[in-house]
Amino acid sequence: MSGIIHKSYDTKGEGHQVIVTRVDAAVNWIRKNSCWPQPMGLACCAIELMAAGASRFDIARFGAEVMRFSPRQSDCMIVAGTCVYKMAGVVKRVWDQMPAPKWCIAMGACASTGGMYRSYSVVQGVDHFLPVDVYISGCSTARSAA
Numbered sequence: 001m002s003g004i005i006h007k008s009y010d011t012k013g014e015g016h017q018v019i020v021t022r023v024d025a026a027v028n029w030i031r032k033n034s035c036w037p038q039p040m041g042l043a044c045c046a047i048e049l050m051a052a053g054a055s056r057f058d059i060a061r062f063g064a065e066v067m068r069f070s071p072r073q074s075d076c077m078i079v080a081g082t083c084v085y086k087m088a089g090v091v092k093r094v095w096d097q098m099p100a101p102k103w104c105i106a107m108g109a110c111a112s113t114g115g116m117y118r119s120y121s122v123v124q125g126v127d128h129f130l131p132v133d134v135y136i137s138g139c140s141t142a143r144s145a146a
C-alpha cells in the first residue's frame with residue numbers, strides 16, 4: 001500500500017488486525033485498484049475489449065470488470081479502435097463528461113497511432129485530443145490474418 005503510513009498489530013488473543021491510515025490515502029488506494037472503465041469501442045479492437053471482460057481473460061482480476069456506459073460513473077476511458085475525425089468530437093465530449101481524476105488507455109495500433117490507416121479521415125492517434133496515459137501496441141486483426 002504505497003503512500004500510506006500505517007501501523008498494524010495482531011492482538012493475538014482475539015485474532016484481529018488493525019490498520020491505521022489516513023482517509024484520503026485509503027480512498028486513493030481503493031480508487032487506484034478499482035478502475036471503472038468507460039468503454040469507447042470504435043472498431044475491431046472493441047471486440048478484443050469485450051473478450052477481455054469475458055471468462056477467458058477475465059479483467060475482473062484487476063477489479064475492472066464493471067464497465068460503465070455512463071461517463072459520470074467512469075474514471076478510465078479505454079479507446080478501442082480506429083478513430084475517425086467524424087467520431088473524435090463525440091469521444092472528446094464523453095471524455096469531458098467524466099469526473100477527475102481520470103485516465104485514458106489507447107488500445108491497439110489504431111487508437112495509438114492511426115495504425116495502418118494513413119487516411120485523411122483517420123485521426124493519427126487519439127492523443128491528438130485526449131491525454132493518453134497508457135498505449136497498448138499491436139493489432140489483433142493483423143494477428144488473426146497472419
Ligand code: SF4
Binds near residue numbers: 081110111115138
Ligand atoms: S489496431 Fe487492428 S484490431 Fe485494433 S482497431 Fe485497428 S485494425 Fe482493428
